[in-house]
Amino acid sequence: MLNADQNDILFERARAVIPGGVNSPVRAFKAVGGTPRFIRRAEGAYFWDANDKRYIDYIGSWGPMILGHGHPAVVEAVQKAVLEGFSYGAPTEREIELAEAILALVPSMEMVRLVSSGTEAAMSALRLARGATGRKHIIKFEGCYHGHADALLVKAGSGLATFGHPTSAGVPPEVTQHTLVLEYNNIAQLEEAFALHGNDIACLMIEAIAGNMNFVRATPAFAARCRELCTQHGALLVFDEVMTGFRVGLHGAQGVLGITPDLTVLGKVIGGGMPLAAFGGPRAIMEQLAPLGPVYQAGTLSGNPVATACGLATLKEIAKPGFYEALGKKTRSLVDGLKAAAAAEGLPFNADSEGGMFGFFLMKELPQNYATVMTTDNAKFNALFHGLLDRGVYIAPALYEAGFVSAAHGDDDIAATIDAARQVFRTLPSP
Ligand SMILES: *Cc1c(COP(=O)(O)O)cnc(C)c1O
Numbered sequence: 001m002l003n004a005d006q007n008d009i010l011f012e013r014a015r016a017v018i019p020g021g022v023n024s025p026v027r028a029f030k031a032v033g034g035t036p037r038f039i040r041r042a043e044g045a046y047f048w049d050a051n052d053k054r055y056i057d058y059i060g061s062w063g064p065m066i067l068g069h070g071h072p073a074v075v076e077a078v079q080k081a082v083l084e085g086f087s088y089g090a091p092t093e094r095e096i097e098l099a100e101a102i103l104a105l106v107p108s109m110e111m112v113r114l115v116s117s118g119t120e121a122a123m124s125a126l127r128l129a130r131g132a133t134g135r136k137h138i139i140k141f142e143g144c145y146h147g148h149a150d151a152l153l154v155k156a157g158s159g160l161a162t163f164g165h166p167t168s169a170g171v172p173p174e175v176t177q178h179t180l181v182l183e184y185n186n187i188a189q190l191e192e193a194f195a196l197h198g199n200d201i202a203c204l205m206i207e208a209i210a211g212n213m214n215f216v217r218a219t220p221a222f223a224a225r226c227r228e229l230c231t232q233h234g235a236l237l238v239f240d241e242v243m244t245g246f247r248v249g250l251h252g253a254q255g256v257l258g259i260t261p262d263l264t265v266l267g268k269v270i271g272g273g274m275p276l277a278a279f280g281g282p283r284a285i286m287e288q289l290a291p292l293g294p295v296y297q298a299g300t301l302s303g304n305p306v307a308t309a310c311g312l313a314t315l316k317e318i319a320k321p322g323f324y325e326a327l328g329k330k331t332r333s334l335v336d337g338l339k340a341a342a343a344a345e346g347l348p349f350n351a352d353s354e355g356g357m358f359g360f361f362l363m364k365e366l367p368q369n370y371a372t373v374m375t376t377d378n379a380k381f382n383a384l385f386h387g388l389l390d391r392g393v394y395i396a397p398a399l400y401e402a403g404f405v406s407a408a409h410g411d412d413d414i415a416a417t418i419d420a421a422r423q424v425f426r427t428l429p430s431p
Contacts, residue, residue, distance in 0.1 A: 006050035010038040031398040032382045037389075042069035044408035047394070055394035056413050060404040062396075063211075063243050063268035066327075066356055067317050068408020074272055074313040081309035087301060094312065095303040101315045102270065102278060105250055108260045112280030113289060114303040118242035118267030119147025121277040122205070124297045125263050126151065128279070129203035129236045131295035132288045137197055139204040139235075140164075141184040143213030143370025143400075146205055146240050146265070156181040184210065184369040185222045190229065198233035203263070208253035211243040211402035213370045215352055215359020223257050230262070236285070242267035242277065243402070246315070248355035249324050256354060272314030274307035323407065327356040330414060331405040334358065337418035345425040356405045373400055380428055387424030393417050 014021035022028045022036065029036045037049035045068050047057050060066065067074060081094075099112050115121050126138060126149065138151065146152045154164030154176045164181040166173060180197065182189050194201065208223055210216045218226070230237040239261035244253040246269040254261055262285065267277035280286060290296045301307075317323070335351040335358050342349030351360035362380050367373045381399040388395055393416075395403055405414075 145212035
């Protein structure tokens with residue numbers, strides 16, 4: 001058939017052999033409806049779907065593609081690495097180089113261990129925190145995502161400062177019974193949790209600029225209180241910077257907020273699009289890891305030579321002077337343009353950004369926590385999503401996801417996006 005939609009055809013084939021047709025749930029468009037776009041190729045700020053339709057890409061593989069797709073220096077580094085072998089299962093000089101590059105940019109880290117996914121890094125940081133402190137309890141916040149390790153797939157129980165309930169089948173309640181789930185930016189609740197359980201808390205894990213409930217900043221006072229209470233009670237403060245690391249700035253959310261965590265979890269940008277993640281912190285804590293210490297952690301493909309080549313080449317580009325100033329300015333111009341276009345249509349709207357990460361909300365005030373983000377008008381968001389998609393602008397297919405701008409996005413791409421949004425805003429039902 002000449003005019004058959006190739007995405008529909010691929011989706012049907014995919015669903016026959018892959019659960020839901022996707023290898024990570026949010027790709028399935030379940031929240032927004034419709035057929036996921038199957039991507040054939042990408043270049044710079046764009047990718048093309050199976051119908052050869054072009055989109056301006058604002059997900060950038062959910063964060064990693066900060067240089068845009070196919071940056072020549074990164075492609076060259078990867079091509080060179082591939083010719084030298086895919087994986088050895090023995091140490092390489094490139095792992096040292098990447099470790100040194102990461103530590104030079106994130107001063108709170110004295111040592112780092114490389115792994116293959118953010119999930120693995122967060123899970124390992126958690127085990128390390130428990131091993132290093134000899135404590136069981138952990139604190140996480142509603143709306144923060146730290147990968148899909150069992151103990152972190154939790155939602156708040158009823159009442160204040162209670163232990164969480166599993167959010168996934170297959171996670172026994174016993175596995176989440178040590179995870180306290182608190183409201184983001186709620187200082188009183190945080191203080192209550194430490195007052196009740198302070199001496200048993202191994203760590204507090206947080207996205208200090210949250211990117212998994214759209215885009216929500218920890219207030220400076222809240223972030224500072226997290227640091228103080230952890231220090232006071234001997235708990236480790238863990239910044240999950242899988243999304244924010246090398247994305248909101250060269251020194252991550254910890255640089256933006258001016259707060260030094262004990263452990264840092266990295267991913268996404270540090271692999272430049274290849275499977276690579278890391279966790280690290282002070283030497284005395286990191287030396288608790290095997291083979292030096294009693295906390296076990298390992299990986300067949302950890303520090304993979306091709307992935308580390310990709311990550312190193314990426315870090316080299318983003319460390320160039322002025323990189324984040326330019327990226328931040330461009331992202332800010334997108335956010336300001338969207339706000340102005342929405343205001344002109346009398347649409348309740350707000351937006352925020354830091355570095356190359358942004359979020360927008362179909363509401364007047366910037367939300368401070370997950371519950372408020374989730375009051376977004378779903379139907380309106382979905383209409384906006386599909387309106388933009390039709391016009392060749394690809395934003396995250398769910399209202400609780402952040403957006404990403406890359407160095408490859410040009411001013412003309414930003415202008416075209418704002419123009420597309422203006423057209424869609426006009427079609428949205430007024431409040
Ligand atoms: C993406 C993400 C993870 C999980 O990383 P994966 O590589 O998808 O396993 C963990 N934490 C945060 C903050 C993330 O954004």
